[in-house]
Amino acid sequence: MSYHSIICSCNFNLFFLLSLILYYLSIPAAFAIPKTQIGKTPVIFVFGDSNSDTGGLAAGLGFRINLPNGRTFFHRSTGRLSDGRLVIDFLCQSLNSSLLTPYLDALSGSTFANGANFAIVGSSTLPKYVPFSLNIQVMQFVHFKARTLELVSTGKRNLINDQGFRDALYLIDIGQNDIADSFSKNLSYVEVTKKIPDFVTEIENAIKTLYNQGARKFWVHNTGPLGCLPKILSLSPxxxxxxxxxLSSYNAAARLFNEELFHVSQKLRIQLTDATIVYVDVHSIKYDLIANATKYGFSNPLMVCCGSGGPPYNYDVRVTCGQPGYQVCEEGSPHVNWDGIHHTEAANKMIASRILSTAYSNPRVPFDFLFRH
Structure with missing residues (x-):
């Protein structure tokens, strides 16, 4: 979500730390990320916002994202707004695939043989032609594909060929910022909901453009319960x-957005008969994590790990995660929320495992199936 807001901190007692240790000892069956054997290199292209940004903001705008972001898995800041891996990282690892490189990372040394990540912190569907709106991300992809195929035609190796682009998976996860930004402009609930069809139309247009570029496999995440984000809770009445x-109004708007997106996904399946379009109900996964946090081994799901201010949310827009004055919880603390907007690695792992279960997908197509056919 928006790059100008990142968050939280708490000190947990020995009881919670011991509980966490016991919890992690018990999670292999519950939250294990299954690994599959794929014959060829899976290729994934991602379009979205900070929920999927693996370093694009830092690469594209030079925006500094400091430690403790990245402390848990990478042990350094990678530009991800989390203590560790994101959901997209776990999805890639389930395929035994390398993590995706941001499209704008000029010094990565990557040939992008396994795809590219166009998602950028703060992105939305509208307004168009504003870095890095969804249509800009799609335009970047079109340029990337044309340039890649041009190089392939000259004999360059280890690049994606035309069939590789057709076989790739195109993952779209965007919309959260559109709704949140609309509310932040003091629009009423009714005014916000009237804008939703326009947001979803942009996603529909993106899918059609990618389809016309040869894409045939789409993985579409709906938007989460933003009314449960500590940042929004702390700044709203x-x-x-x-x-x-x-906040019921924010979550109701998110559900309306998701209903519209679901109907568009169904419509596109009829129109694009040779495409596979999987709609994933991430909202239900994330809301269940909030509602049943204790069941999953988490505590205080509305309080952030990295930020400032103390209970109930530990969010202060003036002292966000990684900025002077922040505090951070003990590494391994059972937090759902990392900085007021984004999830911890532990929460992301659980969310990814639920996505991979196919229980929240329509149709119920396994994630790895799209790379075997």
């Missing part, structure tokens, strides 16, 4: 909270 402490 505490009215109409649900039983789990989330």
């Amino acid at each position: 505490k009215k109409n909270l649900d039983s789990f402490g989330c």
